[in-house]
Amino acid sequence: MLVATPIGNLADISARALDSLREADAILCEDTRVTTKLIRHYGITNTLIPVHDHNEQDRIPSLIARLHNGERLAFVSDAGTPIVSDPGYRLVRAALQAGLAVTSLPGANAAITALTLSGLPPIPFMFLGFPARGEARKHHFASLRAQEQAGLAATLVWYESPHRLCDTLDTLKDVFGEKREAAVGRELSKRFEEMVRGSLAEVAAHFRQNAPRGEITLLLGPPPADDTGAQDLDQALTEALRTHSVKDAATLVAGMVNLPKRTVYSRALELSRK
Missing domain, CATH: 3.40.1010.10 (Tetrapyrrole methylase, N-terminal domain)
Incomplete structure (x- = not known):
């Protein structure tokens, strides 16, 4: 059992x-x-x-x-x-x-406890375990951002260690933007329980000034209703496909939107077939 x-x-x-x-x-x-x-x-x-x-x-x-x-x-x-x-x-x-x-x-369960305290939309949500490190972490986040541009809209939840939290928050800012809603739960259910809420920029600034300790749960809110990421990607690809092959268009646009080339290529292929 x-x-x-x-x-x-x-x-x-x-x-x-x-x-x-x-x-x-x-x-x-x-x-x-x-x-x-x-x-x-x-x-x-x-x-x-x-x-x-x-x-x-x-x-x-x-x-x-x-x-x-x-x-x-x-x-x-x-x-x-x-x-x-x-x-x-x-x-x-x-x-x-x-x-x-x-x-x-x-x-x-720490993920569920943090989700209920975060003030972020509880349904749907995705629990993603511990983020990778270094470039792998950025690639993972970029893949999630690409999925958002393809229609994903969910609160994302990770566990993270205190000594890596600030770097992870900085990478999230780079990929999702400083204004994106986020929350960090620390020492949940314990004496010094803390839930920090705000934009990624605000949450990151808090933990730069107050070194995080203890067990950490990190949450990122879904894209706002006025997020134009999906439309921007499709528009850029549509323009590029008028004068470039699918492969070249994907390479060009991937550099513009800071997304993995293979993800952009898949979307370019879909658009070319339409």
């Missing part, structure tokens, strides 16, 4: 989750040091088995064997709902393929 645990405040765990941890034959956990604090707080004495990104695949055969023998195993991550940017996916897939029953006990 997958058991959601608190994202900060230890009181944020359900009675059902605590009963499941007590009754399990063993608790699979991302970090035994973290989970030990939780179970000791509630007087739970149970066997802990570390299962994380580096050993999950190797442990799967023995864990599946235990499940086939009728044992009940509870799976927790360091905080929040297991598998969501945490280990466990490979084990769950293996259990399902083996015909074993898997259940999930709902509870805390």
Whole structure:
């Protein structure tokens, strides 16, 4: 069974989750040091088995064997709902393929908590895990911007580390513009909980002056109603296609709109067929 645990405040765990941890034959956990604090707080004495990104695949055969023998195993991550940017996916897939029953006990989740506090449109939203680094991060953001120009309109949600937050905010400004609405949730459910809201420029300036600490959830609002990105891209491509091949038009326009060439090429190909 997958058991959601608190994202900060230890009181944020359900009675059902605590009963499941007590009754399990063993608790699979991302970090035994973290989970030990939780179970000791509630007087739970149970066997802990570390299962994380580096050993999950190797442990799967023995864990599946235990499940086939009728044992009940509870799976927790360091905080929040297991598998969501945490280990466990490979084990769950293996259990399902083996015909074993898997259940999930709902509870805390940092992405959902931040979304409800952000003041940004909650539906639709996309959770995207942790952003990449360096040029890969910029390319990822540019791809998302291109998707917006093709019709995507959703609040985007990431987890981020404190020491990378400012650089990530700067890259978001470069790709989406300084005026885009954003929010950053920090230390959610804990004593020093903070939710910073405003434009990307305002949020970035706040954290340049106040070094971020703790667990971070980053949110970017959808494009505003008057966003003309999609129309601007199509107009530029239409003009370029009058005198250039699809490939050359895509190369020319990609440099103008700061989007990946392959994304612009796909759109140019669609327009040329029309």
